[in-house]
Amino acid sequence: CSPISSFSWDVYKQGLPHCMKAKDVYSLPWEVRFSITKEMQxxxxAAEGMINYYPxxxxxxxxxxxxxxxxxxxxAFFGYQFLNGVNPMMIQRCSKLPSNFPVTExxxxxxGARSLEEEMQKGNIFLCDYKxxxxxxxxxIHDEQQYLVAPLVLLHQTPDGKLLKPIAIQQTPGEDNPIFLPSDSEYDWLLAKTFVRSAYFNEHELNIHLLCTHLLAEVFTxxxxxxxxxxxxxxxxxxxAAKYT
Ligand SMILES: [Fe+2]
Incomplete structure (x- = not known):
């Protein structure tokens, strides 16, 4: 018989890839669920991992x-986290500042480097754009409105080549939005960096992790x-693939 009767499309939210119509994992047809043996395995x-590898x-x-x-x-640690975090692909070498990021030298x-232009030519300036x-x-969430920013982050590789440091942050592009600098008050600069970390997390979870893996795989399946x-x-x-991934 045709498998169509058991598998129907559903729309979880307009604009997202379609998903499978199912109430929960237990309402899925048996042939696509893990067997009891597999679940036990x-x-x-997991238990073996906890005992042997957790400590x-x-x-x-x-x-x-x-x-x-x-x-x-x-x-320096902020830059380190960019390079060693989940999504270093966001870091793009910047040879020309984008027109919506009005940073001046x-x-x-x-x-201690001589000029922004020279640093850009040398390839020491980097940009993360969360557009x-x-x-x-x-x-x-829990009756509280959440907020998202789409920052522009300018990073500089220090002349000794050892560190990557943020040198300017704009929380969201816009003429009225301030540009934050390391020379601002400690907490203003820290807050600007915190907003970047939030965007970093959201970009990774929404676009890279969820969209490009789970949601896309579900459409094909x-x-x-x-x-x-x-x-x-x-x-x-x-x-x-199921056996070896
Ligand atoms: Fe996942």
Whole structure:
């Protein structure tokens, strides 16, 4: 029989990729759910991991959290987190400032380097532009309106080549929006950097993680289940992927 009867499309929210119509994981047809053996295997693997790997990981995490606690306000650590975080691809080399980011050379501290122009030519200036978040309507969580920013962040690789430091931040492009600098008061600058971290998280979770993995994979899976009979060789690829990923 055609598999179409069991798998229907649904719209979770307008503008998002379509998803499969299902109340929860237990309402899915048996053939696409994990078997009891597989589910047990998950729990056993998780338990084994907790016993064997958790203690050394926790020891390492404690040392790292202590380090973060001491250094999270520092500009060099902010740059380090960009480079070593989940989404370093956001960092783009900047050879010309974008027209919507009115930063001028006399506003910037370039760690002893001669000029902004020269630093841009040398490839020492970088830009993170969170424009994809501009205009996204933030959610209301527990009756509280949330806020999203779409910052522009200018970063400088210090002349010794060892550090990447933020040198200017605008929370969201716009003529009336101030540009924050490391020379501002400690808490203004810290708040500007905090907003960037929030945008960094949201960009990663919404666009990179959720959209490009889970939501996209679901579209392909539902389309496959609806249109291709179970005897098709494509299912072998899907089984192989499920087994080894
Ligand atoms: Fe995930």
């Amino acid at each position: 998950f729990y056993l693997t 050394p990981i926790i020891t390492k995490c404690v040392a790292f959290s202590e380090y973060v606690q001491k250094h999270w306000r520092e500009d 006399n506003m910037l501290y370039l760690h 994809t978040l501009d205009g996204v309507k933030a959610n209301v 539902v389309a496959l289940l609806r249109n291709v009979p179970m005897v098709h060789p494509l299912y072998k690829v899907e089984n192989y």
